[in-house]
Structures are given as C-alpha cells and as structure tokens.
Amino acid sequence: MQLGLEGRTIVVTGGASNIGRATSLTLAKEGANVVIADLDVDQANRVAKESTGPGPIAVCETDVTSLESVQALAAFTAREFGTTFGLANVVGWEDVHKFVDTTPEFWQKVTAINWTGVLNTTYAFLPQMIEAGTGVLLHVASDAGRIGEYKEAVYGGCKAAVINFSKTIAREVGPLGIRSNVVCPGMTMPTSEAEYGALSMHATTTKIGSAISPETLERAKRLYPLRKFGTGQDLANSIAFLLSHEAAGHITGQTLSVSGGYTMI
Template sequence: MGKLDGKTAIVTGAGRGIGRGIAEKLAAEGGRVVVTDIDEATAKETAQAVGGVGIRTDVTSRESVDAMVEQVRRDLGRIDVLVNNAGWDKVGPFVDSDPADWDRIVAINLYGVLHTTHAVLPVMIAQGSGTVVTIASDAGRVGSSGEAVYSAAKGGIIAFTKTIARETARNGITANCVCPGPTDTALFASVGGDNPKLREALTKAIPLRRLGQPSDLANAVAFLASDEAAFITGQTVSVSGGLTMC
C-alpha cells in the first residue's frame, strides 16, 4: 500500500529537476500523476517514466492552466493533490536587474501559483477534500542575495498559502509550503551552481554538509500530500539540511 493509492496528483514544472523527483515519488506511492511542463517533450518523457499523463502547460497563461485542469477533471474524474513546483530565476544584484526579468519571475513564480490554485480549488471544494503543496524557497523566508524579485515572489506564495489554508480548511482542504535550500538540479547549475567554489562554499555552510537532492524535497511533498499529514495545514517546511533554522 502506498501513501497516495487512488489519489490523482498534478505536479507543475515536472519535466525535470525537483518536479520530476516529486512526480517519481508520488507515483511510487501509488498516485496517478499528471506531469505538466511548458516543455512538452520533457512532460511526456517524465509521464511515461512514472506511468502518468503528460500535458504541456504554461502556468503563466490562465487559458493553458484551465485547459489542463479541465482535461484532468474530465479524464481522471478528480484532483486530490496539486503540487505547485514550476519556477524560474535569474540571479544578479537588484540594482542591475532588468524589469522585463521581474515580470517573468513574478509571472512564473507568483502568478503561476495563483492560476493553478484558483483553477483547482473549486474541484477540491466540490469533492470536500484535497491538498495543495507549494514549492516556495528559503529565499522567501530569509532573503537571498542576488534574488530580490524571486525572494519577493516566493515570500508572496508563502503568505498566499497560509491564507488559502485558512479559507479552505472548512472544505477539508490543506495547504502547505515546502522550501528547498540549495538543491543539485540543472536550474541550480544555470544560476551559478556549476561553479566549484560556490558549491564548496554552500556545502560548508549547510550543517548536514551536502547539497539537497530532488528526492529530499519529494519525500517531504509526498508526506504533506498524504493522509498522514491530514492535520497539518498553513505550514512552511524548510528542506535545506539545516541551512536555515527559523
């Protein structure tokens, strides 16, 4: 028996990295996983690997999100779990940043979560049950040099998640955030994580002395998505090897 037997779960941005790790774990726990990604090829590839369904979805487009949710509702009948994982960042000092990049960061990291959650909640409310797990970031809790707008967006979704938890508790819905620390993914490499000196410095700063792996985040998400966490809502859990402790 898996923790998610019989449950249908949507994971956004699941074509690679942390999202793929989450999709793999939820499937291993018995969930029917809907893999969404703006890159259709990676969505289909991950879906095939986990025995799920792959759907190209642009979380910045409400029309794209609505079409995905309607397809899932029509084909699978219900939505038990929404994992808001899709994200993007461009690192650099705020004073040197381009407002066009602000728009993209906010569109993906903040509006993407608003779009998917707004589309899925009515389905969960009608069911009288469901859980939303949003991948935020410790940058949204304590700030992160070079990630000012990203930190703002992630802080926004932490506050948003707490509010949703309050508003939908009466409907049997839970909502929580998982905050990764530095995690060894392609996105991390693209924002400087492929620099050996940076990797070494981060590893030394993390009390458990290693970077996170997608599976570390996936394990926390799977727990929060399961009935074992039925009495946990409005919480923010850091999965960072002890890098932040607040």
C-alpha cells in the first residue's frame, strides 16, 4: 500500500526518542519532509544522521509547554518546508506514583507536557491546515487514558483529555478536509539505549530501565494477550498509516490502541 507521504511536511514532537524516533525515521523512509521538535537536540541530530530514507529530517529545539516555542517551531517549519500537512504529537512524560504521594509540582509537569503541549501545537499548526484545506492531526495518548491505570492518575487524566479533544477537533475541522485521530500505546519499551536521549523519561524516571527487574517485566507481559510489550516501530507503523490520506482518508475521530491487546474497547 502506498501511503502517499512523499513531499508531505510532518512535524513530530518528541521525535528524538523511542516512539518519536521510530516515527521520524519511518516517515523519512516514506519520503516525507520531517521536522523533529524536541528539547534534546543532540539526540534529535543523531536520529537525523541515522536516517536512511529519501525524505529530509530537520531539527528544531522545541519546548511544547511553551506556546512561544511552538509558534517558533511553526515558523521554522514554514521556512524549511512550507505548509505543514501532518502534526504527530508524540512527546510525553510520566513517572509512576500513587496520587497521594505526588505533589502539585509533579501535576503541573505532567499536565504541561502531556496536555498543554497538545493544545499549544494544535493551536499553532491547525490554522495553516485550515487555510490549505487539508491536513492530519495525530496524537499519541495512552491506554491509561482509556481505562485508568494504577499509579498513573494525573497522566491518565491528561491522556483521556487528549482523546476527547481529538474527537472534538475532528468534528470541527472534518468538513474542512482535516482529520484527527489518536493512537494509544500500552507499555512500549526501547530495545537499546541508542533509541532514547538523556532527557527522555526512559533515562530519567523510575518507570523503566534498571528500576524494574527482568522478572517483574516478564510478569507484566502476562497481562498482554500477545505476551509482549510494544516497540517504537509498532507505534510508528500505525502513526504513519493514520497520517496518510491515501491509506486512512476515511478515518477520523478514532482512538486506536496499539498495545498487544492490553485494552479491548
């Protein structure tokens, strides 16, 4: 199946690590003009150099929690490649704690990255899609936002908001030729340290890595009907599909769990 992404300009927030990295590389292989929007410029540049696709990859240092930074990203993308066709909101951050053990500062960080970031980027890029009469919004949420997840109260709440927001936007801009969808990962693990940078949650939180024993991870896999965790590439394949008008042009307002069957709705 041809995705028809050649020459399309697509912005990938959090495009330097794990799911975002795989998405950036996959879109470049499809011939898209990719902009990696990430705070970790060093890791983003490594991804750009790693790419073997025909599509170019540009890097823009971006803080999605700042509307000013995101507007600068939109201006950068316009200078580099022209009108943005696709926005893939992949950036996310979480650390796992019972709600009573968290603090307002923690809530603010989780909310700013996972929820405000989606508002900022959509606000910055949607007007040019409306003017062009075409475009795709793709937000990475989480199965935690669909069912609730132990020790992820604030994160799950943010992701639930993203799911509802995407549906509402799909209704508002569908008549204008723009689609909006959500992909929900379950546990998605990097296969090597090369897949994430120093600023990634995989390097900075207690959620993954050496903080979880191999035995615990194996037990956790039993919660998944496919008995395995996802990889960045698993998600990237679904993201690329939903960004394609040719392959997924009649799909909007939907939420797709790419989680090995962890959630079935």
